[in-house]
Every structure is written in structure tokens, then in C-alpha cells.
Amino acid sequence: MIAAMMTAANLGARVTGWGFVVFTIGSICWATVGLTSGQTNLLATNVFLTLVNLVGIWRWLGRQRGYEDGGQSAKAASRKSSAPTLFTATGIAGMAVVDTNESPVGKAVEALIECESGTVSYIVVATGKIGGIDEQLRSVPRDCLTFGCDKLVLEMSRAAFDALLPLETGDWPAAA
Incomplete structure (x- = not known):
């Protein structure tokens, strides 16, 4: 539920990315339950969800965070320079x-x-x-x-x- 709120709120790349981290922890835990209890459907579903969540981490804590950081650095640099002030x-x-x-x-x-x-x-x-x-x-x-x-x-x-x-x-x- 916490991960769902973090991703649904769309409060920026970092919060969304960490939401996917929380999702990943949950899917790994459920995959472990599926493995140890012999529930192959639970295991298969959560292995797949783990892969999906890893893509979310890569996208939001990797690429998108980099885009946001680049925009914010240009914004901050423009406020300290003689160039026109920028915002993204x-x-x-x-x-x-x-x-x-x-x-x-x-x-x-x-x-x-x-x-x-x-x-x-x-x-x-x-x-x-x-x-x-x-x-x-x-x-x-x-x-x-x-x-x-x-x-x-x-x-x-x-x-x-x-x-x-x-x-x-x-x-x-x-x-x-």
C-alpha cells in the first residue's frame, strides 16, 4: 500500500523510484513464500512482478532522476550566472x-x-x-x-x- 501511494502520487522521480523499491521488496517476499510453500503460481507471478519493478527502479531512479537532476542543475546555474534565468x-x-x-x-x-x-x-x-x-x-x-x-x-x-x-x-x- 505504501509503494502504491508513492508511485500513484507522482511526486517526482525519486519518490516514484523508491516506491518501486518497496514494491520489489514485497514481490521478493511473496516469491519466497511461494517458493517455500510450493505455490508455483504465487512464485511465478511475483518473479514476474520483481522484473517489472526492477524496470521501474531503473526508469525512475536511473533515467528519469537523471533528467530531473539535469534540469534542476541548469535551473540553479542560471540563477547564479549572467544567462537568462531558466526553469524546466x-x-x-x-x-x-x-x-x-x-x-x-x-x-x-x-x-x-x-x-x-x-x-x-x-x-x-x-x-x-x-x-x-x-x-x-x-x-x-x-x-x-x-x-x-x-x-x-x-x-x-x-x-x-x-x-x-x-x-x-x-x-x-x-x-x-
Whole structure:
């Protein structure tokens, strides 16, 4: 159950990777029970699960962690140099969205980027309660947001934001 929560929460490569470590320990223990009790189906299933979990460890504690570490190192280095300050594109998802008074509005869940120009067309902002209860998604045009290192600042009134039509699940617009 702990491993399932660690992987389902998607709190980054390290937490997800360690969730697979916990899964691996469990599958090895169950494989041992299957081996010592003569339950070949239990043994076979958990040997297979151990292999799957090892792939998860390799992917999340190996490759994906390396990607995250690389992005974070570039982000940190840019803050100490004369180069423009960077943040990772994957870091947009989950980034806080605040109004010009620093009051919380919601969080960014996705950025839609134009293929030809590579510019951000719009950001989808989620508002609602904890766990997505009563969540509403709205597309906010790029020119209505200021990108900060750790947050996005909404450059429109809260009333104008609230007047944006909520997006339908799975049916987002082609443009803001």
C-alpha cells in the first residue's frame, strides 16, 4: 500500500523510484513464500512482478532522476550566472498561479506550445479544493501570465479570470 501511494502520487522521480523499491521488496517476499510453500503460481507471478519493478527502479531512479537532476542543475546555474534565468518546461505543471497581489489563484497543469514557433499559446490553470474536488480548468493566454522562477503571475483581474469558460475534460481548445 505504501509503494502504491508513492508511485500513484507522482511526486517526482525519486519518490516514484523508491516506491518501486518497496514494491520489489514485497514481490521478493511473496516469491519466497511461494517458493517455500510450493505455490508455483504465487512464485511465478511475483518473479514476474520483481522484473517489472526492477524496470521501474531503473526508469525512475536511473533515467528519469537523471533528467530531473539535469534540469534542476541548469535551473540553479542560471540563477547564479549572467544567462537568462531558466526553469524546466515540465516544472510548469504544478507551478503556483497567483494574482498580482500574490493571492493564490490555482496551479498550472499544462502548457500548450505552438509547433512552428515554439512559443507558449496558453497555460491551463486548475482551481478547486484539495485532491481536485470541484476542480475547474481554464485556458489562460500566454500574454496574460508573467513567468517567474517558482510561480506564474496572472496579469488579469480575478473577475476576468473567473469569467473565462471552464474547459471540458478532454476537450481543450486549439488556441487560447
